[in-house]
Amino acid sequence: LANKMLQNEQVLQNWIKNNPTAKTKKRTIITIPVVVHVVYANATENISTAQILSAIANLNKDYRRLNVDAAATPAVFAAVAADCEIEFCLASLDSNGNATTGITRTPTTTESFDPGTSNGSYFSTDYIKYTSYGGKNGWNSANYLNIWICDLAETLNGYSTFPGAPANLDGVVV
Numbered sequence: 001l002a003n004k005m006l007q008n009e010q011v012l013q014n015w016i017k018n019n020p021t022a023k024t025k026k027r028t029i030i031t032i033p034v035v036v037h038v039v040y041a042n043a044t045e046n047i048s049t050a051q052i053l054s055a056i057a058n059l060n061k062d063y064r065r066l067n068v069d070a071a072a073t074p075a076v077f078a079a080v081a082a083d084c085e086i087e088f089c090l091a092s093l094d095s096n097g098n099a100t101t102g103i104t105r106t107p108t109t110t111e112s113f114d115p116g117t118s119n120g121s122y123f124s125t126d127y128i129k130y131t132s133y134g135g136k137n138g139w140n141s142a143n144y145l146n147i148w149i150c151d152l153a154e155t156l157n158g159y160s161t162f163p164g165a166p167a168n169l170d171g172v173v174v
Contacts, residue, residue: 004164032145033091037136039106039113039128039150047149052090052103060087088145095140110134114153115173129169138171146171 016022034056040046061067065083073081090102113135116125127133128148138146148171152158158174 001162004162008163027085029085029087031087031089033102033143034088034145034147035091035100035102035104035139037104037106037138037146037148039108039110039135039148041108041111041151045149045151046105046107049101049103052149056088056090063087091139091144095143104136106131106136108134108150112151112153113173114156115159126169126173128173129171138168141167141170148173 036052038045038047038052058067063084063086065081070081091100092102094100110127110133113128116127128135128150129138129146131137135150136148138144138148150173152173158172160172161170
């Protein structure tokens with residue numbers, strides 16, 4: 001994993017070195033369609049659409065550096081704090097071109113999920129990401145950011161996949 005992360009960092013640093021004017025060019029904001037998979041065992045876990053929309057709005061504020069506490073960025077990070085020019089929106093079309101809310105809701109008998117054992121780049125028993133194990137299969141990660149919401153085991157608040165993980169596991173779990 002350390003080697004893979006180092007390789008990714010080297011690729012990024014080479015790109016920065018070879019594209020010195022990229023900072024001054026006018027850029028386009030990238031919008032990433034999100035599908036939120038709510039996997040719930042009880043009514044409390046079946047969070048509202050309003051909660052999901054609020055979370056996406058906060059995510060956008062953070063990525064665009066429009067959050068109310070942006071001016072309070074610690075000095076050590078101030079020089080690199082920036083608008084990432086990335087926004088997130090709920091998907092409006094599914095992979096078949098049908099209209100969608102961008103939210104799936106899946107009842108489950110599984111009381112909580114854990115990521116399983118890491119093999120260095122992904123978790124081997126990440127059951128939240130499999131319908132056959134009481135979770136929900138993700139959508140094509142080349143076209144959507146998958147976010148799974150569920151009751152997590154232990155004291156986990158969330159996790160995501162590392163680059164190089166299988167595409168069907170790509171996404172974030174909270």
